[in-house]
Amino acid sequence: MALTRYAPTPSGFLHAGNIANMERTAEVARKVGATIALRIDDADASRYRREYVDDIFRVLAERGLPWTVGPRDADDFEQHYSQRAKTEYYRAELLASGLAVYACECSRAAQRTAPTGGCQGGCRDAGLAWLPGENALRAIVPLGTTIAIAGHAVALDAEMGDFVLWRRDDLPAYQWVSVVEDRDLGTTHIVRGADLLASSAAQVFLARGLGAINVIDAEYVHHDLVLDDDGRKLSKSTLSSKERS
Numbered sequence: 001m002a003l004t005r006y007a008p009t010p011s012g013f014l015h016a017g018n019i020a021n022m023e024r025t026a027e028v029a030r031k032v033g034a035t036i037a038l039r040i041d042d043a044d045a046s047r048y049r050r051e052y053v054d055d056i057f058r059v060l061a062e063r064g065l066p067w068t069v070g071p072r073d074a075d076d077f078e079q080h081y082s083q084r085a086k087t088e089y090y091r092a093e094l095l096a097s098g099l100a101v102y103a104c105e106c107s108r109a110a111q112r113t114a115p116t117g118g119c120q121g122g123c124r125d126a127g128l129a130w131l132p133g134e135n136a137l138r139a140i141v142p143l144g145t146t147i148a149i150a151g152h153a154v155a156l157d158a159e160m161g162d163f164v165l166w167r168r169d170d171l172p173a174y175q176w177v178s179v180v181e182d183r184d185l186g187t188t189h190i191v192r193g194a195d196l197l198a199s200s201a202a203q204v205f206l207a208r209g210l211g212a213i214n215v216i217d218a219e220y221v222h223h224d225l226v227l228d229d230d231g232r233k234l235s236k237s238t239l240s241s242k243e244r245s
C-alpha cells in the first residue's frame, strides 16, 4: 500500500514553502493513489508551542488538504500522537539498531564535522561513555559513503559528516525520529524540498542500520523551493498567520 505524509514541525508558524510542500505531497498522493498521513514532528520539545500546532490544522483546513491517518485536531495530537512522549521509545530503537555510534562531547560550535571522519574533537576514537544530557551520540559515516537517491549520488561523508543522532540535551535528533516514524507508518513516498537532499540521504543511511526496508526503498521527490522576494529560502516564522502575507 502506498503511503505518504505531511510532516510539519511545530517550531514556528508554517510559511509558504511548508504549505507548498504539503500541496505537492497531496498532488503526489493523488497521482499514485497513496494514503496520506499527518505526522507532526514535535520531538524537539524545546521549541514546541501549542499555537504552532493550531496553525497546522488551520492551514490544512483552509487549503482543503486531505489526510486519513494521524491526529484529527490539536487535542487529539497532544493526547495520542505527540513525539515528546516517545523519547524512551526512540532511545530504545537506537540502542537496538545495528548503527555504529559514538559519544561526542564537543561544543555545539565544533559539532560540524569534516569529511575526513569524526568530529573536530576526535571523539570517534576516544571511547567516551554516553552520558545522556551531557554528551551527544553521533553516527559513524565511513569515508566514501555514497547514497544514491532520486537520481543523485550524495557523498554523505562530505555532506553530513558524522551527524548527530541523539542530542546533548537528551532528545532524539530530527533525522532519527523521522526514520523511525517513517518505518512505523509504512511510508513509501517522501516529498521534500530540494534543500533536503543530503538529509534524505542521511535518512536512507539510518534506515539501512535500522532495517527499515520501506524507507530504503521509498520514492523520494525533491521539489523546488519557494523563495522570498530576495531569492532566499523561506524559514519558519514566529509571526502569526495574520501577520504573514
Ligand SMILES: [Zn+2]
Residues within 6 Å of the ligand: 103, 104, 105, 106, 119, 120, 121, 122, 123, 124
Ligand atoms: Zn566530539
